[in-house]
């Protein structure tokens with residue numbers, strides 16, 4: 001598999017405040033993958049993607065897109081990469097339709113085709129009834145969807161999406177993930193996704209990079225990261241109020257028990273142990289005062305919390 005982006009020893013020091021936002025970051029984005037960049041607030045994620053878009057210049061190090069330096073070929077970056085930024089949007093004074101249409105034209109698409117594609121994307125993102133409203137006069141979530149329509153129009157081969165589902169309701173979030181997944185699987189679109197929404201991201205991502213305090217902590221496939229953290233399954237039990245201490249004493253006979261809430265306990269078990277533990281639980285439901293139990297595999301959120309999810313130290 002060939003690389004789309006190559007990031008080499010990138011360091012970014014913001015002159016104002018002398019803040020080291022990225023510290024010697026190196027990795028590659030492979031063609032056709034969905035790579036998620038995770039990390040706490042202030043970790044340096046947006047700074048990194050701004051540099052990948054040539055909107056900010058690395059203090060040292062280099063970034064190439066299709067083997068070309070992004071700073072020297074910034075126009076090509078704008079043409080090949082659909083960038084969805086977190087900040088308020090430069091197209092605020094345009095209507096929703098104009099914003100999508102003009103973006104398509106900027107990508108070199110003919111007038112007639114741009115109009116056709118604009119219609120398709122407005123419908124896909126359920127913006128048809130808002131198409132003649134100015135971007136600055138629609139809701140925050142609607143603005144995000146309009147921004148996504150502009151990013152998607154013309155199917156750029158690379159997408160960089162910085163928190164694409166912020167402010168969206170659950171149904172719209174689902175719609176956005178479905179579109180990202182579809183573009184990746186059907187068109188082979190390469191996607192770099194910055195998000196805090198770890199549980200939702202897990203549905204679509206192939207690899208994960210965790211950044212904290214400007215440093216790349218780890219980059220690997222979701223499966224490898226889960227194995228690295230703790231491959232055991234969790235058996236989570238919900239108990240009647242006040243039953244936790246009694247249940248804990250019983251469960252300790254069969255393995256390690258941890259409290260995860262006032263009336264909730266969990267046991268960690270290997271795939272070979274879990275059958276025995278579940279059999280014991282089902283045979284002792286009344287004694288345990290257990291109202292429900294589930295078996296939960298390790299999640300990307302577990303990985304994130306273990307490997308990088310702590311709060312960035314702002315004192316550096």
Ligand SMILES: Nc1ncnc2c1ncn2[C@@H]1O[C@H](COP(=O)(O)OP(=O)(O)OP(=O)(O)O)[C@@H](O)[C@H]1O
Pocket residue numbers: 014015016017019020021039040041042043044045046047048
């Ligand atoms: N324009 C700027 N000038 C000075 N410092 C900045 C600037 N932009 C970001 N920073 C600082 O650089 C560090 C990294 O910020 P960045 O926005 O890249 O983090 P992030 O991981 O995207 O955070 P969030 O998840 O909150 O969006 C932070 O300490 C931030 O305060």
